[in-house]
Amino acid sequence: MSESPDRIALLPLRSDVVFPQTVVPLVISRPNGIRLVDDVLVSERMVGLASQLNPEVDDPGIADLYPTVCIGSVLKMLKFPDGSTRIVCQGQSRARLLRVVQTEPYLIGEIETLEEELDEGVEVDALVHHVNRLFQRLVDQSQQIPEELQVAAMNTHEPGRLADLLASSLPFSIEERQTLLGEVNVRSRLERLGQYLARQLAIVELSTKIQEQVGSELSKAQRDHFLRQQIKAIQEELGEPESENPEVAELWERLKAAGPPTEVLKEAERELERLGGMHPSSAEYSIVRTYLDWLAILPWAKCSRDRLDLRRARKVLDEDHYDLEKIKERILEYLAVRKLKKDMKGPILCLAGPPGTGKTSLGKSIARALGREFVRVSLGGVHDEAEIRGHRRTYVAAMPGRIIHGLRKAGTNNPVFMLDEVDKLGADFRGDPSAALLEVLDPEQNSTFRDHYLDVDFDLSRVMFIATANMLESIPSPLLDRMEVLQLPGYSEEEKVLIAQKYIIPKQLDAHGLTVSDLEITELGLKRIIADYTREAGLRNLEREIAAVCRKAARRRAEGRRGTVTVGPAQLAELLGPSRFYRELADRTGIPGVATGLAWTPTGGEILFIEATGMPGKGQLTLTGLLGDSMRESAQAAMSYLKSHARVLDLDASRFNKTDVHIHVPAGAVPKDGPSAGVAIASALISLFRDLPIKEALAMTGEVTLTGRVLPVGGVREKVLAARRAGIRTLLIPRHNEKDLVELPADVKADLSFKIVDTLDDVVPRLFEGRGSRERTKPGPIKPRSRRVMADKKPTAVSRPVPPKSEMSRGGSKPRRPPNP
Template identity: 45%
Template sequence: MANQTKRTVPLLPLRGLLVYPTMVLHLDVGRERSVQALEKAMMDDHMIFLTTQKDSDIDEPTQDDFYEMGTLTKVKQMLKLPNGTIRVLVEGLNRGTISSYSNDQGFYEVEVDEYSDSEQKDSELDALMRTLLNYFEQYIKLSKKVSAETYSTVADIEEPGRLADIIASHLPLKIKEKQHILETQDIKERLQMVIEIINNEKEVLSLEKKIGQRVKRSMERTQKEYYLREQMKAIQKELGDKEGKTGEVEDLTMKIEEAGMPEDIEATALKELARYEKVPSSSAESSVIRNYIEWLVSLPWTKETEDQLDINRSEMILDRDHYGLEKVKERVLEYLAVQQLTRSLKGPILCLAGPPGVGKTSLARSVAESLGRNFVRVSLGGVRDESEIRGHRRTYVGAMPGRIIRGMKKAGTVNPVFLLDEIDKMSSDFRGDPSSAMLEVLDPEQNSNFSDHYIEETYDLSKVMFIATANDLSTIPGPLRDRMEIITIAGYTEIEKVNIAKHHLLPKQLSDHGLTKSKLQLKDEAFVDIVRYYTREAGVRSLERQLAAICRKAAKIIVSGSKKRVTITSRNIEEFLGKKKFRYGQAELENQVGVSTGLAYTSVGGDTLQIEVSLAPGKGKLVLTGKLGDVMKESAQTAFSFVRSNTKTLGIDEKFHEKYDIHIHVPEGAVPKDGPSAGITITTALVSALTGKYVDREVGMTGEMTLRGRVLPIGGLKEKTLSAHRAGIKTVILPKDNEKDIDDIPESVREELTFILVSHIDQVLEKALVGEKK
C-alpha cells in the first residue's frame, strides 16, 4: 500500500506530456503562469507539482482542465533560453492528488496529498516483475524504437512500482493510457496493467512485421516483373516483334485515343487495358477483356455524316425509287425542311405500317440515300429474348452486345438511318420482354443515355433516325406504339402496280436475268393482265415473281436459239405464266338472294368477303360456320336479334324463327375470320334471305351495327376500298362517320367508285336490296 503525506506547492500544467515518479527529464516552459510557478518553486524548496491538461489546445486552463492525479517533482536545474522560454530539469518523486487550489499570486498553488510506494515485496510481486521484464525484453527485440541498453538499465531496478513506471514511460501510449497507469496506486494492479499493455503491443508489432515482410515480398515480385517486362519490351523493340502483348497493348492504346470517346468511357477503356496487360494471355479473362475493348473502340462515338439538306434532290431520289406513297415522302421532306431551319433536331421515330410487299424496307433505304446517311437494317422477326436488344452481361460465356449496338457498329456513324424491320413480330417469354427493352431505344427523351448490358457505359442514340416497319399494328404493345409516328401504307391500285412493274420491277429483273429491253418486251396490256389475272395482293412481291418467271422462260427461248427477241402480249401471256389464276373482280356474276359482299381488312391488305345465308325448315336454330372469331359471331347474333325485333318494319313473318333454322356461312372455311365491321353485311344477307329480295352484286359494304340498327365507323377504309375496286365492285356503302377517310383513297379509285354514306341499317337495305325473287 502507498504512504500518504500533505504538501503545498506551485502547480505546473503540462501539455501532451506526463512525468512518472523517478523519471528525470527536461521541460521547456513558456507560459507566463508556468514561469511564475517555477520561480516560486526555486525561491522555496525547489518542489513543484506536475499534472497534465485534459485538452492540450487550451492556453489558459482552469481547475476543471487538469487531471487531479499528478507527480510531485523537484526542479534540479533551470536555464533561460534566447527565445524567452525556460528549460528546466525535473526529477519525479512521488504521486500526488490535488485536494485544493489557490490562485492568489497569478499562478496556481495547490495542496497535494502525496503518496509513496510501499517497499514491501512478496513472491507474487517477484513473479509479476519477472514476467514484465521478460515481456519487455521481447518487446525491445520486436521494436526498433527502444534500445537494448534500456533493458540493462531497467533490469537493475528492484522496486516493483518504479519498474512499472519506468517501463510504461518507454511504451508508445496515449496520454489517457499513461494517466490511467499513473492513477493506479496498487502496485500489483499497476504491474498487471503494464504487462497487458506490453503484451498487446507485442502482438501489434508481430503483425506489423508480418505485413511488412509480405509487402516487401510483393514489392520484390512486382519489381522483378517490371524488370522482366521492360527487358521483354526492349527485346521486342530490337527484333521489331509486334506480335507479343506489348505491341498489341500499344495498338489498342492508340485506337482508344483515336476513337473520340467521352472522357469517362475512355478512362474505363484504359483501365480495362491496364487489366488486360497484367492478365496472362492463356487466361480466359484475357480474351474477354480484349473483346470488350475492341467493341468500345469499334463503336462510333463522334463520327457522323453531314446531312445533305437539299429538299429538291431528296424528292427526286424518293420519286425515282418509289411510285406513289405520297404521305411518307411528304413526312421525310418535312423532316428535312425543319432540319435545314434548326440544324439540330432529334431523330424522328417513324413506323411504316402496311401489308407485305408495299415497299416499306426499300423506302427506308431511299430515305437514307436522300439524307446522305449510312443505312443499317436489323430484323426483329422472332426476337423473344430481351438480351437480343440490350446485350448479355460480360460475366456470361459468349456474351456480346445487343442488336442495337451491333447495328451502330455496322453503321459506323452516330447518325445513321436505322431500320427496325418487322417490329410487330417480336414476342415475349420467360427470357424477358424485348418490346419493353425497345421502349428506351425508341423514346427520344431516354435514348440519349441508352444502356447496353455488355458495353455497360451509356451510348447516345438521339441522333439516329429510326424507321420501323410492321404488318399488323395490333400486335405491337400500346406503350411501344405510342413512341412511334405511324404512317400507314395501304397498298397499291392497279394503275400504280402497272407503273411500278413497268418502271421498277421489270428493269431490275431484266438486269438480274442478263436480258435487255431489246430482247424482252412487255406490252402495256400484258402488264395489266399480269396484275389482274395472276396476282391478288396489296403489295407487289407476287407481281415481281411473275415477271421473274417471264424473264426465265424468255432467257431459255433466246439461249436455245428459237427466237432472238421475245414480246409478251395478252394473246401469248398464258404460254409464259400458264392458265389465269384469278378471275378479275370477285363480285357475283348475277344478283342473288341471301348473299352479300363485305369488305374486310387483313394483314396483307384489304379483301372482299361473301356472306351467305340459307333457310331450312326448323325451330329457329342459328348455325354459324366459316371459322368465325368471337367478334363476328356476336355480330351475327346482333343481326339475328335486330331482325327478330323489327319483323313488321322489314316485312318479315313474325314467327320465322319458329319455322326456319338459319345457317350463316362465310366461304373459305379454313381461313380464320374476325373483326367488327361485318355487322351490316350479315344483316343485309339475313334480311335478303328472309324477304326473298336480291342483293345488288355491284354493292360492297362495311360497317359495324348496334342492336338498334345504328351503323358505327370502322377502320382500314383505304385498304377495303382498294379490294372493292380490284373485285369490280362499283358501289361502296360505308358509315357516315368514315366520310373524313375518303380523302385518303387514291383519286383514280375514287373516280370509279360510288360512295354511299349511311347512319342506319334501313339506309343500307334500301340501297343494297333490289327486286324480289320470282
C-alpha cells in the same frame, strides 16, 4: 470336341493376351464362345486362348488370329443376367496354331506345343538384373503400378516366369505382348522385354517432365505478376514513369482517337490498368482486350454529314418509289427542320402496311436521300432480350447486342437504322425483346442507352430509327406509343401498272440479261397478270410473275432465236399457265340471302361473302365458317334487329319463329373475326326473308348495333381496293368513314360509287335498287323525325325510310367512334 492331343477348342480374344503360369479373368459375350466354355467345363477344361489381329471381327478365322496361342485351363465360370459369361483361366504352355479344322459350333484348331528354351549362364542373370532395375525405376516414376505386382516380381526367381509376369501386367500393346508370347528362347525374351521397359520408362519420365513444366509456368506467371507489382511500387516511390506495354499503349491511343465521352474514357483507363497487370496467357486477358477493342472501334464521335438539299432528296425518293406521298413529305419535313436546327433528335418512324409494299426498300432510299449509312436488323423470331441489349461480360462468349453491332457496321453514330419486322418479336424465359426496345425507341431515353456488354452509355439520339410491321395489333402498346406510325396502303391496279413499267420490268430485264429489244410486256398484258395471276396488296407476286416471263424470254434468247417477244393477254396462258384467280362476284350474286362484305387482312383487303339460308324449324340461328366471337355477336345483333323491326323492314314477323336460319361464311378453314361484317350479315338476312337478291356489284362494310346504327371500321382503303379488284361498283360506307375516302386515288374514286349510311334504315333501300322490289307496305302510321333530329344529320343522295316512333327517343346525337378495330 476331338480327343486328339494335337487338336483343341480355340477361344478368340479381342484385346487380351494370356501368358503361361498367369491367372486372368475373361468376359465372353459371343454365343459360340459361351457354347465352347459350356462344353469345355464338362470335359478336360483345356482351351486354346488365341488373340485376334483385328478386335472388330466378330467371326474370326485362322487369318484373323495370331499364330502363337496359350493353352490354358478354365478354373471357374460365372453367368450374369445380361447374357455374358465370365471365366477365370490359367495359362499352361505356349503353342503354335497350324490350322483350323472346324468352325461350327466353334473353332477347333490343330496346334503344336512349343517347349521353352532356357540358357544357363551369367548373361541370363545380367538380363534378369537389368529387367528388375528398369522395373524398379518404372515403379518409382509411376504411381499406377499395384503393390501386389511389385511383391510378385520380387519373389519370382525363374527368368522365364519373371518375363511372362511383367509382360502380362505392364501396359504394353497387344502386338508387343504377342511378340513376347511367341519368343520361346528365354534370353531373347528378356532382351526384348528390356527394350519395352526402357521405352515405357522414357514415356513415363517425359510425361512427368511435361507436368512439372506446366506447373512451373503457372508459378512463373504468378511470380511475374508479383514482381511487376513490386516494380510498379518502386517506380512510384522513385517518381519514375511506369514502363508501358506496347499493346496497352496502342489501345490507349486508339481509344483517345475514337473520342468517347469522359465517363467512357475513365472506364477504359481502368480496364487498361487491369490489362497491364495481366499475363498475356491469362484467360481474363483476352476478355479485357476484346472489351477494349469494342470501345475503341465504336463511332463515339464519328457521324456522316446530312445532305440537306430538299430538291435532291425529293428526286432520290421519287426515283426509287412511286407515290407514298405521306412518307416522302415526312422525310422532307425532317430535312427542313434539320436544316434549321442542327441538334434535333432523330425521329422514330414505323412503316406499317401489307407485305410487298416497299417498306424495307424505302429505308434504303431514305438513307440515300439523307446521305447516311444504312443498317438493317431483322427482328423476326427474336426471343432473347440479350439480342438487343447484349450479354454481360461474365458469360462465356459474351458480345454486344444487335444495336451496337449495327452501329459498328455502319461506322457512324447517325445512320438510318431499320428494325425490320418489329411486329414479329417473341418472348420466352430469356426475356422480352420488345421491352428492351422501349429505351432504344424513346427519344427522351436513348441518349443514355446502356448495352449490357459495354456497361457504359451510348448516345442513340442521332440515329434515325425506322421500324417496319405488317400488323400494329401485335406490337405492345408502350412500344407502339413511342413510334410515329406511317401507313403504307396497298396499291391500286393503275398504280401497279405504272410501278411495273417504271421499276419492276427494267429491274427484271437487267437481272435476266435482257434488254427492251428482247421483251415487251404490253399494258393489257400487265393488267391481265395483275388481275388473273396475283391477288395482293403489294407487288411481290407481280414481280415474281414478271420474272417468270423474263425467264421464258431468256431461254428463247439463249437458244439463238432473235427478235422481240411481245407479251399480251393472249400469250399469258402459254407463259404462266392458266389463270390462278377469277372474279367470283358474278357467280355469288343474284341469289337471295347472299351479301358481299369487305374484310381486312395483314396482306391487304379481301371481299367476303355472307350466305344465309332458311329452313322450317323453331327459329334457331346457326353460324358456321370458323367465325370469331365478334362476328357471332354481329349476327345475333342483326337477327335481333330484324325481329324487333320486322314491320318497318317489310318482313313477315311470323316466319322468324318457324324458320331456322343458317349463316355461313365460305372458306371455312380460314379463321374470321371482327365487327365490320355486321352490315353485310344484316343485309343477307333481309335479302333472305324478303326473298329478293341484293343488287349486283354491291358491297358493304360497317359495324351494326342492336338499335341499327352503323358504326365506323378500320382498313377502309384496303377494303376499297379489294372491292375494286373484285369488280364491285357500289360501296356502302359508314358516315364516320367518309373522311377516309379523301386519301383514295382519283381513278379509284372515279370507278366506284360510295353510298354513305348512318343506320340500317339507310342500307335497306340501297340493297334492292333496280331489282323491281314491291312497294313496302306500311302497317301503321309512322311519325316523321323531328326537325331537330333531321338537322343533326347530313343529307344523303337517297331518301331514307322514316323510323318508327320507338326510335325517336334516341334523339339526334351521333354515336361516339369506337377504337379502330
